[in-house]
Amino acid sequence: MSPPMVKAEAVRKRFGRLEVLQGVSLEVEPGEVVCMIGPSGSGKSTFLRCINHLEKIDAGRLWVDGDLVGYHQVGDKIYEQRDAEVCRDRSEIGMVFQGFNLFGHMTALENVIEAPVHVKKIPKREAIVQARVLLERVGLAHRLDNYPSQLSGGEQQRVAIARALAMNPKLMLFDEPTSALDPELVGEVLDVMKNLAFEMKTTMFVVTHEMGFAREAADRVLMMDDGRIIEEGTPEHFFDAPSEERTKQFLAAIL
Amino acid sequence: MATDTAEPAASEEIKAIPVRHPGRWVAVAVLIFLGIAVGNSIASNPRFQWGIIRHFLFSAPILRGVVVTIELTLAAMAIGIALGVLLAVMRLSPNPVVASVSWVYIWLFRGTPVLVQILFWYNIAALYPRFGLGIPFGPTFAHLTTGSAITPFVAGVLALGLNEGAYMAEIVRAGIISVPEGQTQAAQSLGMTRLMTMRRIVLPQAMRVIVPPTGNETISMLKTTSLVSVIAVTDLLYAAEVIYSRNYRVIQLLIVASLWYLVLTTVATVGQYYVERHYARGASRELPETPLQRLRRNLFTFGHSTEAVPEASGERR
Numbered sequence: 001m002s003p004p005m006v007k008a009e010a011v012r013k014r015f016g017r018l019e020v021l022q023g024v025s026l027e028v029e030p031g032e033v034v035c036m037i038g039p040s041g042s043g044k045s046t047f048l049r050c051i052n053h054l055e056k057i058d059a060g061r062l063w064v065d066g067d068l069v070g071y072h073q074v075g076d077k078i079y080e081q082r083d084a085e086v087c088r089d090r091s092e093i094g095m096v097f098q099g100f101n102l103f104g105h106m107t108a109l110e111n112v113i114e115a116p117v118h119v120k121k122i123p124k125r126e127a128i129v130q131a132r133v134l135l136e137r138v139g140l141a142h143r144l145d146n147y148p149s150q151l152s153g154g155e156q157q158r159v160a161i162a163r164a165l166a167m168n169p170k171l172m173l174f175d176e177p178t179s180a181l182d183p184e185l186v187g188e189v190l191d192v193m194k195n196l197a198f199e200m201k202t203t204m205f206v207v208t209h210e211m212g213f214a215r216e217a218a219d220r221v222l223m224m225d226d227g228r229i230i231e232e233g234t235p236e237h238f239f240d241a242p243s244e245e246r247t248k249q250f251l252a253a254i255l
Numbered sequence: 256m257a258t259d260t261a262e263p264a265a266s267e268e269i270k271a272i273p274v275r276h277p278g279r280w281v282a283v284a285v286l287i288f289l290g291i292a293v294g295n296s297i298a299s300n301p302r303f304q305w306g307i308i309r310h311f312l313f314s315a316p317i318l319r320g321v322v323v324t325i326e327l328t329l330a331a332m333a334i335g336i337a338l339g340v341l342l343a344v345m346r347l348s349p350n351p352v353v354a355s356v357s358w359v360y361i362w363l364f365r366g367t368p369v370l371v372q373i374l375f376w377y378n379i380a381a382l383y384p385r386f387g388l389g390i391p392f393g394p395t396f397a398h399l400t401t402g403s404a405i406t407p408f409v410a411g412v413l414a415l416g417l418n419e420g421a422y423m424a425e426i427v428r429a430g431i432i433s434v435p436e437g438q439t440q441a442a443q444s445l446g447m448t449r450l451m452t453m454r455r456i457v458l459p460q461a462m463r464v465i466v467p468p469t470g471n472e473t474i475s476m477l478k479t480t481s482l483v484s485v486i487a488v489t490d491l492l493y494a495a496e497v498i499y500s501r502n503y504r505v506i507q508l509l510i511v512a513s514l515w516y517l518v519l520t521t522v523a524t525v526g527q528y529y530v531e532r533h534y535a536r537g538a539s540r541e542l543p544e545t546p547l548q549r550l551r552r553n554l555f556t557f558g559h560s561t562e563a564v565p566e567a568s569g570e571r572r
Binding site: 052083093097104105114115118164 | 435437438441443444446449455456460536
């Protein structure tokens with residue numbers, strides 16, 4: 001049996017005195033779509049950033065696809081990974097940010113081919129062919145030569161998804177991908193994400209407040225509060241009968 | 256009241272008579288009058304001796320001086336920019352030793368006058384009469400006498416370039432920290448190394464902030480090179496000095512030198528404009544107008560309103 005795509009065991013992370021993650025344990029199976037919800041400041045984004053080692057965890061264990069994140073273990077000794085190894089691991093995990101973070105000096109197409117050409121060393125011509133396919137899949141075949149400043153928020157986020165997909169990741173992380181968008185643009189981004197979940201069977205870990213998306217696309221939902229996962233279940237469970245008082249409050253506030 | 260939403264109502268175009276600006280015409284008249292008065296005084300004052308200025312403007316020693324000034328500027332700026340990028344990246348390094356070395360360098364070279372540094376490098380032979388290539392505390396492979404290696408020109412380039420590096424470091428650092436953190440995170444999440452992120456993502460976007468002050472520094476450098484006349488490098492100013500020390504036409508030769516400095520700084524200014532325009536790519540929806548486009552627009556709208564004519568700014572890249 002293949003190892004879980006993500007496995008966390010009592011993961012802790014502190015910023016100075018503030019303990020943001022207070023022992024998070026979870027598993028995400030290959031092909032699964034998991035949504036994480038929770039109030040702001042509860043540690044959702046921090047946990048997501050730990051998965052590709054943008055943040056270092058302080059305690060606990062975190063594996064992606066069976067390998068420790070940021071370290072490797074020989075016997076009972078743990079060695080810190082070298083920069084090149086961290087980069088190689090990251091290149092296999094796609095990440096989509098709340099603020100898009102498209103490279104401002106590059107066109108949509110250049111954004112998408114940047115990492116395949118310079119990290120994976122794929123010939124440029126090949127990368128362009130692949131990027132055109134990806135941008136077409138997110139509905140932006142007509143926007144190849146536009147700079148991010150010339151695109152709407154929804155279009156920028158769809159380019160960002162294409163950019164992450166261009167590395168052919170085994171896992172996609174979404175950090176509140178629709179929170180910075182105008183309400184009428186949210187749908188187009190969610191449609192692309194649903195397509196990934198249903199058609200491409202991509203393993204996705206999504207921090208979001210879009211309960212509609214969670215209900216339709218998620219296999220499981222996790223509720224995070226104060227650096228802990230306080231409830232876990234199917235989307236239906238969360239809609240119909242959340243058990244924790246805190247979860248009820250939170251859902252009542254966002255729905 | 257019913258509103259027809261299916262078809263927008265026909266709207267009447269506004270055909271207003273533009274506001275007149277008589278004040279602008281008065282200002283123009285006054286300035287033209289003053290311009291003519293100053294011009295007349297300069298042209299009619301025989302002591303300017305325009306013939307002599309014309310004679311020396313394109314004379315061989317002056318032209319050679321212009322070339323030396325350009326060479327000094329280019330060499331010093333090249334050293335300054337390369338060193339500036341290096342020092343800025345060092346200063347932002349997580350390694351505290353590397354960061355402090357950069358800080359000390361900037362402190363030292365920005366904290367002493369550039370004229371002192373020029374004289375220092377010129378006299379370096381007093382400290383190290385010979386220098387060799389080899390392993391420290393080990394064998395040496397080649398020897399050179401300092402006097403033959405550090406010519407006045409080399410001393411000038413060294414002093415100006417090393418000094419400029421300290422200023423450029425701060426300019427580059429400002430550019431780097433002006434690029435949002437999210438850009439670095441996005442690059443890292445794609446698996447790019449620190450160096451690649453800096454070279455491919457951060458520095459190109461930092462250029463937009465770095466270029467204007469660098470243009471400023473280049474223009475400043477064009478003029479600062481005149482300081483090397485104290486160590487007898489035959490730059491533009493020194494060439495003029497040599498001539499007027501023989502013929503005593505001090506003012507005329509200083510005007511000759513000034514005219515050339517103006518030409519050089521003008522060329523640098525135009526160059527800066529186009530470099531800036533290049534790096535504006537992606538930063539704004541439309542590229543700024545070229546001076547020609549702006550001139551055309553101003554000519555058409557002068558005396559009326561100052562609103563931009565949209566068709567003049569429509570060009571891309």
